[in-house]
Amino acid sequence: MTPPAELLDEARAVLAIAPVVDGHNDLPWAMRQLAGYDLGAVDLAADQRHRLHTDLDRLTAGGVGAQFWSVFVPSRLAGDTAVSATLEQIDFVHALVDRFPDRLRLALTADQAEQARADGRIASLMGAEGGHSINSSLATLRALFALGVRYLTLTHNDNVPWADSATDTPSAGGLTRFGEEVVREMNRIGMLVDLSHTSPDTMRAALRVTAAPVVFSHSSSRAVNDHPRNIPDDVLAQLPANGGVAMATFVPQFIDARATVWVAGASEELAAHGLHALANSPEAMKVLHAYEERVPRPVTNAATVADHLDHMREVAGIDHLGLGGDFDGVAFTPAGLDDVSGYPNLLAELLHRGWSQADLSKLTWQNAMRVLRSAEDVARDLSATRGPSLATLAELDG
DSSP: OOOOHHHHHHHHHHHHHSOEEEEEEOHHHHHHHHHTTOTTTSOTTSOOTTTOSOOHHHHHHTTEEEEEEEOOOOTTSOHHHHHHHHHHHHHHHHHHHHHOTTTEEEOSSHHHHHHHHHTTOEEEEEEEEOGGGGTTOHHHHHHHHHTTEEEEESOSSSOBTTBOBTTSOOOSSSBOHHHHHHHHHHHHHTOEEEOTTBOHHHHHHHHHHOSSOEEESSOOBTTTSOOTTSBOHHHHTTHHHHTOEEEEOOOHHHHOHHHHHHHHHHHHHHHHTTOOTTOOSHHHHHHHHHHHHHSOOOOOBHHHHHHHHHHHHHHHOGGGEEEOOOBTSSSOOOBTOSSGGGHHHHHHHHHHTTOOHHHHHIIIIIHHHHHHHHHHHHHHHHHTTOOOOOOOHHHHHO
């Protein structure tokens, strides 16, 4: 259902002043799979809706003012292989920004993101999705930061030796001693601690250790949909004291119980064809669309996402919410949030529910910028009193 024109106009007016800081977009990995990172083969200045959720014109149409590009590698890649693949992802983001200097600008600080927006560019930031990307090395963590990575998701779908994932069997009890040192070193250098994908015990441990605000780059409410990728209320309730931000995601199986069941069946269908359960390649999409013809897919929409945001607001407060769509990282998206151009539809739904323009400005831009700037302030203070950590996994965890 298309929102009323007057609400869409009001939503776009908000976005003109306070554009979206999107916490998570998997375009780099999608480009790796689609074209081996070849920006000549896939022109992102042209309409790519037939194969991607993201292109430059749709980012503009969606009112996106800052994008955290996920420099994701799957956790089946391990050790130095994972590190190398992460470096390739970072290299792609730098190449993307260099190719479109009139549309994009690399941002390493909140001030640089603000300046990019003022100059009519989309601020491009990076987040590494999964602690396997640092191969249990604090020096590698610092190297990623030097290359521009501004958050690290502590785990992806599998545990790392020092932290538990939400979708694996617990082994660390949250964070090990080395995991706590990873959080402290992230605080010292100014890298945001991202708790999406982590187990509730990892979330709680990180909140206990961190000196800086945390983020959830793409997670929604577990009370609204009891999926392990979502955030429990007791954790959301800690965000006001911590200062962090939970960025609601649009992934259908995370936000709707019916979609969770459907995706479980679709994953079995993919496995029967020898494909990974989370695959969204062209080959996988053929299998999924055939399955969808036999088993109709439940429809989610902007109202589904708004239900999560309403609840998250009740628990954490308006100052601790953001948006992290996970575009180009999933096979299906909600109706009306089909791609990066859909943000006005979500804002129109929230306006319909009584959210004010001031509320929406916090959700889209202000909260994320505050957290980024606060992490920089904490790092400035900590780095003045403490040098780089030389701790190792073997030393702290035995």
